[in-house]
Amino acid sequence: MEKIRIGIVGYGNLGKGVELAIRQNEDMELVGVFTRRAPKTVKLLTEGVPVYHIDAAADMKDKIDVMILCGGSATDLPEQTPELAKYFNVIDSFDTHARIPEHFANVDKVCRENGNLAFISLGWDPGLFSLNRLYAESILPSGKTYTFWGKGVSQGHSDAIRRVEGVKRGIQYTVPVDAAMDAVRSGSQPELSTREKHERVCFVVAEDGADKEKITETIKNMKNYFDEYNTTVNFISDEEFEAQHNKMPHGGFVMRSGKTGDGEKTHQMIEYSLKLESNPEFTASVLIAYARALSRMKAEGIVGCKTAFDIAPAYLSRLSGEELRASML
Amino acid sequence: MEKIRIGIVGYGNLGKGVELAIRQNEDMELVGVFTRRAPKTVKLLTEGVPVYHIDAAADMKDKIDVMILCGGSATDLPEQTPELAKYFNVIDSFDTHARIPEHFANVDKVCRENGNLAFISLGWDPGLFSLNRLYAESILPSGKTYTFWGKGVSQGHSDAIRRVEGVKRGIQYTVPVDAAMDAVRSGSQPELSTREKHERVCFVVAEDGADKEKITETIKNMKNYFDEYNTTVNFISDEEFEAQHNKMPHGGFVMRSGKTGDGEKTHQMIEYSLKLESNPEFTASVLIAYARALSRMKAEGIVGCKTAFDIAPAYLSRLSGEELRASML
Numbered sequence: 174m175e176k177i178r179i180g181i182v183g184y185g186n187l188g189k190g191v192e193l194a195i196r197q198n199e200d201m202e203l204v205g206v207f208t209r210r211a212p213k214t215v216k217l218l219t220e221g222v223p224v225y226h227i228d229a230a231a232d233m234k235d236k237i238d239v240m241i242l243c244g245g246s247a248t249d250l251p252e253q254t255p256e257l258a259k260y261f262n263v264i265d266s267f268d269t270h271a272r273i274p275e276h277f278a279n280v281d282k283v284c285r286e287n288g289n290l291a292f293i294s295l296g297w298d299p300g301l302f303s304l305n306r307l308y309a310e311s312i313l314p315s316g317k318t319y320t321f322w323g324k325g326v327s328q329g330h331s332d333a334i335r336r337v338e339g340v341k342r343g344i345q346y347t348v349p350v351d352a353a354m355d356a357v358r359s360g361s362q363p364e365l366s367t368r369e370k371h372e373r374v375c376f377v378v379a380e381d382g383a384d385k386e387k388i389t390e391t392i393k394n395m396k397n398y399f400d401e402y403n404t405t406v407n408f409i410s411d412e413e414f415e416a417q418h419n420k421m422p423h424g425g426f427v428m429r430s431g432k433t434g435d436g437e438k439t440h441q442m443i444e445y446s447l448k449l450e451s452n453p454e455f456t457a458s459v460l461i462a463y464a465r466a467l468s469r470m471k472a473e474g475i476v477g478c479k480t481a482f483d484i485a486p487a488y489l490s491r492l493s494g495e496e497l498r499a500s501m502l
Numbered sequence: 503m504e505k506i507r508i509g510i511v512g513y514g515n516l517g518k519g520v521e522l523a524i525r526q527n528e529d530m531e532l533v534g535v536f537t538r539r540a541p542k543t544v545k546l547l548t549e550g551v552p553v554y555h556i557d558a559a560a561d562m563k564d565k566i567d568v569m570i571l572c573g574g575s576a577t578d579l580p581e582q583t584p585e586l587a588k589y590f591n592v593i594d595s596f597d598t599h600a601r602i603p604e605h606f607a608n609v610d611k612v613c614r615e616n617g618n619l620a621f622i623s624l625g626w627d628p629g630l631f632s633l634n635r636l637y638a639e640s641i642l643p644s645g646k647t648y649t650f651w652g653k654g655v656s657q658g659h660s661d662a663i664r665r666v667e668g669v670k671r672g673i674q675y676t677v678p679v680d681a682a683m684d685a686v687r688s689g690s691q692p693e694l695s696t697r698e699k700h701e702r703v704c705f706v707v708a709e710d711g712a713d714k715e716k717i718t719e720t721i722k723n724m725k726n727y728f729d730e731y732n733t734t735v736n737f738i739s740d741e742e743f744e745a746q747h748n749k750m751p752h753g754g755f756v757m758r759s760g761k762t763g764d765g766e767k768t769h770q771m772i773e774y775s776l777k778l779e780s781n782p783e784f785t786a787s788v789l790i791a792y793a794r795a796l797s798r799m800k801a802e803g804i805v806g807c808k809t810a811f812d813i814a815p816a817y818l819s820r821l822s823g824e825e826l827r828a829s830m831l
Contacts (some may be wrong), residue, residue: 193763197643214588218764275829294831301637303831304815305774308630311791311818311831312784314526358777424771434522435547441784442777443754445634448687450769454762455641458770462640482816484828486633489640490811497811499603501639502623502632 175466176202177463180237180261182227182253184208184215186421187266190241190457192218198461202492204237234260238471239464241265243457251276258283258291262471264460266296273299281478290471291478295463296456297447298322298425303483305427305445313431313441317362321349321370325423325452333398334375339383339393342411344418346374349426357428360440373404378414423452462489505531506797507565508790509590511556511582512572513537513544515750516595519786520570521547527790529820533566563589567800568793570594572786573717580605587612587620591800593789595625602628610807619800620807624792626776627651627754633810634756634774642760642770646691650678650699654752654781662727663704666720668712671740673747675703676753686687689769702733707743753780791818 179195181188184206195201196219205223208215225233230240240261244250246269254265258280267276273294280291294300298320306318327347334343346461353370357364375392379385389406393399409417424447433439449455463481466488470479487497508524510517524530525548532554537544541553559569569590573579575598583594587609596605597617602623609620609772623629627649628794633646656676663672682699685692704721708714718735738746753776762768778784792810795817797806816826 190762197762197766270831274824277827299831302643304637306830307815307819307826311794311820312630312787316822405618431787432789433519433526433648434780437526437779439783441779441787442771444775444777446773448771448773451763454768455770456818458641458760458762465640480827482819482823482829483814484829485812485814486636486640487811490636491640491643493605494811497636498606498809501635502599502602502628502809 174200176200177464178202178204178227178236178238179464180207180230180233180240181243182207182240182257183243183249184210184224185243186218186453187443187457189218190451190454191241191243192204192458193454194457194461198465198491201461201467205233207240230257233262234369237261238468239264241460241464251279254293255279255283258289259287260289262290262467262480264292264295264463264467266300266456266460267294268296268299270299275293277478277480284477288465288476290476292463292467292480292484294480296459297449298423300456300459300481301447302425302427302445305443306429307482309431309443309445310427313429313433313443315433315437316429316441319354319357319365319427319428319430321354321428322425323347323349323371323423325425325449326421327416330373330375330398333395334377334392337388337395339380339385339388340377341380342414343376344376344414346376348372348374354426354428357430358442358444360430360442362430367401368403371402373399373402374408375406376414376418377406378411379408401489420450421452422450423455424448440459465489503529505529506793507538507567508531509534509559509562509566509569510572511536511569511586512578513539513546513553514572515669515782517572517667518547519780519783520572520789523782523786523790525821526787527794530790534562536569538817559586560589566590566704567797570789570793575817580608583620583622584608584612587618588616588804589618591619591796593621593624593792593796595626595629595785595789596623597628606807606809614663617805619796619805621792621796621809621813622807623809625660625788626778629785629810630711631754631756631774635758636811638756638758638760638772638774642758642772643764644762644766645758645770648683648686648694648699648757648759649754650683650757651677651754652676652678652700652752654778655750656752659702659727661723663721664708664747665817666717666724668717669706670709671707671743673705673743677701677703681741683755683757686759687740687771687773689759689771691759696730697732700731702728702731704733704735705738705743705747706742708737739780749779750781751779752784753777794818796819807812821830 207227242265330345426446429443536556571594659674756774758772
């Protein structure tokens with residue numbers, strides 16, 4: 174069997190997750206990792222796989238079937254995805270929801286000019302959560318969709334905490350409010366405010382002699398990050414932080430509460446949830462499954478930019494259509 | 503806008519559900535209902551829609567875009583789906599899992615000979631549950647999938663109860679065992695026996711003077727239906743039966759417990775669940791969303807037999823690709 178040859182661009186948590194996910198899929202192999210750092214300084218988890226500078230990527234044009242872009246959505250992917258789509262079939266996890274249409278247009282244009290295929294905005298949100306919103310809203314047109322996130326670490330909010338004076342280390346968990354989810358499940362289709370849906374729980378290691386009350390107030394009142402939420406700030410020791418808060422769990426819920434039948438009186442509830450011990454490892458697993466889909470669709474001659482919405486589920490599985498119908502339908 | 507012209511074959515609970523689901527989708531219209539009964543004896547919920555005898559269906563060949571087959575899987579659909587696929591694009595909810603490959607082959611052959619497109623085995627299981635099994639197993643290749651059904655009415659088990667001597671009315675609910683679901687969610691990937699996964703709860707109205715103990719024992723020991731389960735039999739009055747057990751709720755859970763990362767130590771949990779007040783109305787809603795997908799794929803020239811696995815999600819939605827990316831991704 175010819176393996177699907179994968180390249181990774183960017184070797185942070187997501188890139189490492191992709192490297193590990195490839196090990197779980199016998200039909201794939203890691204060809205190389207591309208970085209902006211000095212390649213010599215990057216040590217992979219996999220023996221024998223070379224690290225290249227990203228500027229040398231184009232030279233590998235014919236040796237990689239799918240390039241998986243593991244940079245950030247703020248500045249990396251808006252540049253890297255269209256640039257690398259000149260040479261490669263690419264997959265990214267671009268997650269700035271408001272800028273997806275623009276990103277899609279940029280990537281689609283480059284792909285069509287160069288005969289490549291790109292999948293953008295994959296992962297779990299956008300990605301699996303988006304799919305569930307689409308399926309559920311199509312099936313229950315009369316209803317209301319709710320997305321809850323957590324319990325999980327928000328990198329942006331953790332960064333915001335760490336910028337507060339007197340904070341040595343900090344992490345923030347987004348926590349969905351049980352009462353709000355139960356209200357949704359009841360079928361009452363409530364209007365929920367930002368404050369009602371999620372709370373924010375922070376763990377902080379303070380600098381010696383820092384004013385903890387002031388830290389708490391500064392965090393709780395921070396505009397755009399915390400002021401619209403019920404926020405709790407817990408001060409803990411360096412040791413506790415190290416032991417308890419060294420992981421990147423996340424997850425969440427997509428719920429559709431719909432009505433059907435004569436007079437739309439019948440309540441129908443669809444719920445999808447993820448409970449992830451590692452957000453980057455799970456996102457990586459999604460990207461790798463879609464790399465399989467990409468290589469198959471490309472082999473059928475499809476080019477341009479696609480999202481999870483455009484990809485028939487069967488493309489993701491190693492099983493054939495016959496096997497899927499016999500075992501999984 | 504040209505509406506999608508729908509025909510319904512079979513006017514039981516599912517057929518009525520399809521009729522009601524069409525009302526919730528402005529891009530569809532009900533053209534006619536086809537029945538084996540005398541058409542005059544069938545009274546629809548919708549004014550002005552004609553009822554035809556099923557033998558006259560072929561005459562409507564050019565007036566219907568998608569024919570939705572609402573018969574049973576035991577004897578109706580294995581005959582009706584291939585027969586009607588000679589003249590129409592068809593959708594069914596064929597749910598005898600073991601016979602799907604054979605049914606698929608029969609329908610596919612007829613479709614290809616006649617230039618039609620068929621979607622088979624749609625609904626929630628097979629259907630949405632199958633999709634969730636496929637997505638979850640593709641994303642987390644190292645793991646275990648569990649399907650739990652209920653709480654919901656099983657028609658087959660209810661029929662079996664009603665055949666017991668001394669039973670006037672009877673209904674059976676399949677109930678998933680909470681402890682089993684919690685064990686799955688813990689990540690321990692347990693091996694669960696039939697008895698550990700589901701219990702069976704029966705409500706019976708006994709004939710006057712019937713031996714209730716004997717009824718209970720007969721039900722509990724019934725081979726293939728109850729003997730492998732913990733079963734509870736409750737005797738209730740006619741009035742209570744009428745008031746409390748006149749609905750067809752159902753639902754269930756698809757869970758994938760998977761491991762990722764270095765040494766596969768990270769637990770990742772995917773869970774999909776449905777809580778349906780009406781099983782037939784929900785199944786009908788799924789069929790109608792896929793009728794939209796069918797009419798679009800047919801317009802692209804696609805023929806043959808397909809399942810949920812083969813259909814890109816975007817085809818189900820009324821929204822365009824641009825709208826979906828802007829609003830739902």
